Amino acid sequence: MISTVTLNPSIDYLIEVDQFKVGAVNRTAQEKMFPGGKGINVSIVLKNLGVDNKALGFVAGFTGHEIDRLVEEHGVKSDFIELEEGLSRINVKLKSDEETEINGNGPAILDSHLKALYSQIDTLQSGDILVLAGSIPSTVPSDIYKRIMADFKERDIHVVVDATKDLLMNVLECGPFLIKPNHHELGELFGVTITTQDEVVEYAKKLQEKGARNVLVSMAGDGAVLVSETGEVLKHTGLKGEVKNSVGAGDSMVAGFIAGYIQHGSYEEAFKMGIATGSASAFSYNLATKEEVEALLKCL
Template identity: 45%
Template sequence: MIYTLTLNPAIDYFLAFDSFVEGNLNTPRETYKLPGGKGINVSKILKNFSTDSICLGFIGGFTGDFIKSTLENDGLETKFFNVKEDTRINIKINNNGLESEIAGTSPSISKENLDELFYFLKNNLKSGDILALSGSVPASIPTSIYADIIDAIPKDVKVILDTRGLPFEIALKKGVFLIKPNQDEINEFFHSNFSTNEELIEAGKKLQTMGAENVLISLGAKGSIFITKNEIFISGVPKGNLISSNGSGDSMIGGFIYGLNKNLSLDKCYELGIASGSATAFSKGLATFETMENLLKEIKINKL
């Protein structure tokens, strides 16, 4: 089974403006709301690709009810743990192509809430399962949370870690199957300013010595680098019109997991990840299987 964990979900409220003027009354030309969170996005991509997963996380209040009911109405399986405060709302503004975001305040998560999560993980995850640990860690949760989860589950669960900062650093030491940092996150982690592919590859190899079996480095419009135990691949991105970058990194992980679940080779999983992430960037909302598949023929992966 595939599990995705979102510690800090949100309602993402999208507002598109032809011209947003600070200090004035502004009327958007378009608005819509979606359940948000990196792990949730991974599960949504998998659902779009006819692959089952279980969404885990913490929700509360009317906003949490919206997330749970929307996902379940879309056919996703969920196992959320209820907190006392409302789930946050994130505001995402597109001002004639310029994207800005206002992150909402996270609800408090109690020790009892964490105990519920760990009880579920210890009693349900089995050898061979896939677990995506995605997104930020709320201030009320210890920064060791992802590392603690890795300690609590069977050793041969394939853990995919997509976070940053101290939670990333602590969890990495436990050993994970895949990490997906972007260029900014790598520079932040190493307190450096890597810019060339050669520098980024060396940084990726160092991350392998620190606990990552495979390293997928996202470079945005410049493509990506994928480093496995024995091979290094590099790829650009297919051509398309950027509509929104929101969720493209999560979609990349979703496409990769889709291939992994089908026991495809790692380079094929990488190809599916690129197509999925790009299809989301070129879409309003997340990639569908059709939009992903249409891009596969345009992807060229080079082995170094």
């Protein structure tokens, strides 16, 4: 079983306005609503690729009910913990001459809620995959991902972490199966600017020295790099296409990698699947579909 954890999911409300004017009444040209959160994106793309999984996390209020409904509308099984107070956040993404985002804070998560999540995760069996993805709300411990992973040291659970800064660095000693920073985030971890694939390899290996097993680094239009636990260094300069929406492309790469690894047991095939899936989402206004991914795989 694959489970994803999104600690602070959202409703992403995408609005397009022609020539937005501050202080005036503006009419929308187009509106869309999506369930938001990196773990949820991974779940949806996995399901699109035919891989069953379960979405975990916290929801609250009427917005939480809508997140749950939207996730299940995509065919993803969910087992969100419903909080007694507060509202799941709404993130507003305004597209006009410039792009503007307004992100909500989300509800307070108490120790009792975290214990309920730990109980869910504790049911994972040997060989299962757990995806910990995205930023965390201010009401949970800053090392929450590390705390979750601490119980897995003696269990054969493949943990995938897609996070940034200390949230990522804290988990390395627990030996995550896969981490996926982009090249900007990788540079931030070491206080450097990374522009080439050779530099990505250099610093990805430093993360392996700290405990990561496999390091997958996305580089937007410049491709991706995988440094695997078997010593393989795989590089790709990226697929060519019109980028329509970069939101969710990194999450889609994670989902594609997992799907490819499950299907083939090969890091090379997982890497290809990750590239194709991330690109398929970037080249579409929605998250990647199986048909889009299969079409791009023929280009690799």
